Amino acid sequence: MPGFELIDRKESLAVKKIFDDGGVLFAHGFENLRKNYHVREFENNFKKYINSKYCLAVSSGTAAIKIGLKSLGVKPGDEVITQTFNFIATVEAIVDIGAIPIIVNIDKSLNIDTEDFKKKISKKTKVVIPVHMLGYPCEMKKLKKICKQKKIKILEDNCESLGGMFEKKLLGNCADIGVVSFDFGKTITTGEGGMIITNNKKIYNYCKEHHDHGHKNLKKVSRGKDSFSFPGFNYRMTELQGAIGKSQLNKISTLLKDNKKKYDILKNNLTNFEKRKLIKGGIPNYDTYIFFAKNFAQKKRILNIIKKKQFNTKNLPDAIKWHCASYWTHVLSNKEIKKIKISLKILKKAIALPIFYKKSKNFYKRLANEINEIF
Ligand SMILES: Cc1ncc(COP(=O)(O)O)c(C=O)c1O
Known part of the structure; x- marks a missing residue:
């Protein structure tokens, strides 16, 4: 079950090291005061684990869904389809950006019923969020086929089933974008936290800027002189969470x-x-x-x-x-x-x-x- 059961000296030493190394708890900047970038390292390690091109650590799984939906172009009034057996967070993220949640039944897999999904597609459908509930994968093959025909994007909610697979791919890396939660009940935990997974550079760049007040994080300028092109918000992960995440991922x-x-x-x-x-x-x-x-x-x-x-x-x-x-x-x-x-x-x-x-x-x-x- 959850990674919290495996929290031990490794996590506490990882946190202690941050303080020994200067105590920088913020993921960006403060170059002169720090020795490591823990969130960045966690993202890189996670990327290797899940085998995707891009990973972005954020403050929660709920935030990851919300940013993910926006990166796929969901606007107020658009319809987003998801399933009955779920966690409220998925519907909250849809509602929070002014989109309309459309709910599809589950079958005996306790995941999305692809036949009911077909029936609920309308002209307003922009995205479907299949949710891999309590360890089991959704029927990704059928979903992808339907979505390709209907030009619907897929956001995989893999908050609950990290380590599960579909056709040899780790869940969370089977669609346009995937999300994972690291809250305290999840497979691995950082207390609170989430990860956005994608192989699409445009989606990654959007999420990266959005979760950090629109910062482009240009390498050649300081954060104070950094550029922006759209308003974002603060959904950043802290260095403490990043260091704990690295340790948990090893387990x-x-x-x-x-x-x-x-x-x-x-x-x-x-x-x-x-x-x-x-x-x-x-x-x-x-x-x-x-x-x-x-x-x-x-x-x-x-x-x-x-x-x-x-x-x-x-x-x-x-x-x-x-x-x-x-x-x-x-x-x-x-x-x-x-x-x-x-x-x-x-x-x-x-x-x-x-x-x-x-x-x-x-x-x-x-x-x-x-x-x-x-x-
Ligand atoms: C299916 C599902 N989606 C989203 C979330 C939200 O994740 P978080 O608690 O990290 O915001 C959860 C967490 O319980 C979940 O189980």
């Missing part, structure tokens, strides 16, 4: 390997339950195991077992309100919410078990055995 393969072992224990033991659908060509990051109860009575019994073990579910069902658009009456119209009833029906039967690094394999074995006892 990702350890984390992913551990995830898979425990995920497989659940998968191989909870065989009486319907499983979440994994799309062809997809590899999860294995940080959550999701299965479906047969009915609500059975679900209640399973949740009791989980509770008795002083364990919890991951969003399904404990935080479903924040992760299903059917509840978001404060940002969506009733008309929009009525169209997505089927997703709620699917999600209400789902149980998501988080994979923790610090929980033993035996714990997951016992958990599966106890859940199986309901039969």
